Amino acid sequence: MENATDQDLCAVRSNFCNLAELFCNAICTGQITYREWYDLMTAPFNESFSIDDEDLITRLIYAVRQGRVKIIE
Template identity: 35%
Template sequence: MCQVYFLESTIAQLFAHVLQKGKLTLTDRCVLMTALVNNSLCQEEEILINRLLHAVRRGRLKVVDE
C-alpha cells in the first residue's frame, strides 16, 4: 500500500520530474492517487494530472514499476 504525505506543491514538482525523466513510477502514481483521494486539488493541479494521463495514453510517458 502506498503511504505518501501530500504537500501543496507536490503535483507541480511531480509533473516536472516525470516529464523530465519520461516515465511514471509506482511512487509517482501513489502521489497522484493520494492527491485524488484527498480531493483537495486546485484546477491547475487537475490540469497537470490530466496532461500526464494524456501523455501516457499517447505513449510519450512510460509507466514503470520502479
C-alpha cells in the same frame, strides 16, 4: 477526531504537495513510478485540488496514454 475519509484526504493532499515537481520530472525523464501513477489514478477530483493541480494531473494522464511517459516499477 477525524474520520477515515478525512485522514485519506489529508494523505492524498500530502502526496500532491509537490505535484508540479512530479509533473516536471515525469515529462523530462519520460517515466513515472507505478506508485506515483496509482496515486494519480486514485486521487479524488473535487474541491480538494485547484484547477491548476487538476490540469497537471490530466496532462500527465494524457502523456501516459499517448506513450510519452512510461510507467516503471
